[in-house]
Amino acid sequence: MRFDVTILGSSSATPIYNRNPTAQALNINERFYLIDCGEGTQQQMLRYDIKSSRIDYIFISHLHGDHYLGLVGLLSSLNLNGRKKPITLFGPAHLKDIIQMHFEYSETTIQFDLEFRATDPSKSEIILDNQDITVETILLDHRIACTGFLFRQKRRLRKIIKERVEELQVPVEYYAVLKRGVDYFATNGQVYPNNELTTAAEEPRAYAYCSDTLYNESYFEQIAGVNLLYHEATFAHDMLDRANETHHTTALQAGEIAKITGAKKLLIGHFSARYKTLTDLLDEARSVFPETELAIEGKTFVIES
Amino acid sequence: MRFDVTILGSSSATPIYNRNPTAQALNINERFYLIDCGEGTQQQMLRYDIKSSRIDYIFISHLHGDHYLGLVGLLSSLNLNGRKKPITLFGPAHLKDIIQMHFEYSETTIQFDLEFRATDPSKSEIILDNQDITVETILLDHRIACTGFLFRQKRRLRKIIKERVEELQVPVEYYAVLKRGVDYFATNGQVYPNNELTTAAEEPRAYAYCSDTLYNESYFEQIAGVNLLYHEATFAHDMLDRANETHHTTALQAGEIAKITGAKKLLIGHFSARYKTLTDLLDEARSVFPETELAIEGKTFVIES
Structure with a gap:
């Protein structure tokens, strides 16, 4: 069963030349799951040939602009392009108000069923259970309410x-x-x-998406042993004070989290605009967890057994 | 005195590969005036080396997403980058609610003075008068309230x-x-x-921005004789019915408007995603008004005497 993730954006807060705000497209058994939707996500999908019409589920981690400001544009374009299939949207409760306000003032009526399901930042829970996977929220520790998402394949029949x-x-x-x-x-x-x-059917694989968050052990047990851990690594470790202050993680900490939780592989992203090149962040994470890769935009990472 | 416009986006409604939603950066005497701010405008400014920190004024024509969905991201980035200089923002009254809601839910406090001035869609008026120019609203005929903007240089001293x-x-x-x-x-x-x-000082020059609108003679007198007319040309003339239905203009009509109003030059943009190439639209407008150019992204057009 196909299970891979394409990086559409890897910058934090402000975009820089060649790095867009956060978005990822998961392909699980030929259905698309979009995680976060920073400004310009629909353009990135055009650039990297991810058909937005194939998205069935959208997950928004939190209401900082770099994680959701592309959402209204994407929904509008899907509508203009004649979408009829429903979309299920998971995100903080207030996201619904934001979308409604935009559509009200632009006098837009969405022609497909947009089913909104508010995430609960007070408890981790399974928010989606379909034939292929379950998705659980991960309670992260950010400045505002923020949840990560844990995608677990279901065990298939022999x-x-x-x-x-x-x-x-x-x-x-x-x-x-x-x-x-x-x-x-x-x-x-x-x-x-x-x-x-x-x-035997293949072992179910798991992908954990953890962004944005302070280093906080509370979610380590939940993500133990995932096949691929995406973890934010906004700063290098010499900026630890800044990371703590802004509730972000350093690349070294991301490596440590992967090591402690027994991840098979680590993907780091959400890079601060201060880093023109990323090799130092990669080296830092690899110093504790060698199986680390950079979330380079346009690149697809297979979640392997 | 420098007076030019750089195209940051020229697509209508939905972006397509290599065409972004509407935005333009006017440089008037080394001050920047941003007109409309579609999704991805801040990324386009990075791409084309327009320093967003130099923007003093922002003008939003109307509340369709392709004209303003990049605004919250741009303001957030300016804030994160430490802006202290004020910005004056002109746009439909509800734009203020939208911005406030985003900042409330993201718990953002803007550290610079964002002075909002609502445009009045019921009457054309001068909304800005500084040492270099006046800016008048142009009442356009769109599906929702929409104003264009007419930038007139002031006559300078001998x-x-x-x-x-x-x-x-x-x-x-x-x-x-x-x-x-x-x-x-x-x-x-x-x-x-x-x-x-x-x-004698040079003759004052004028730039008119007309997007989005149905062909409607009501604003022709106001824009008479401008040095550069930017007019939307969403469709080719064989799509006139669709243009009328959606309150847009065809390339042929844009050429006629330039001819009737005595514009020195015409710039057409806001192209429908259906047009992969634009030469047919250009040829159509030029068939009635030879001095026509395409609003190609990244290109700077000098407003000439």
């Missing part, structure tokens, strides 16, 4: 070994229970262990 | 011919009246006509 079941002439009605791991009891009384007739 | 006044030993105290066109009465009784001692 796969039938076609040649083997045909050879044994297993009736088709048995396939559903075989996929669930049950052994096969043949009419002649012989028992075939399930693992002779099926192979 | 220029002293230095060699001549030194030769005649004209006392310095006379210079101010000479600049106003008064003849020089020398102490020996001789009268020197003013035009022997001064040269």
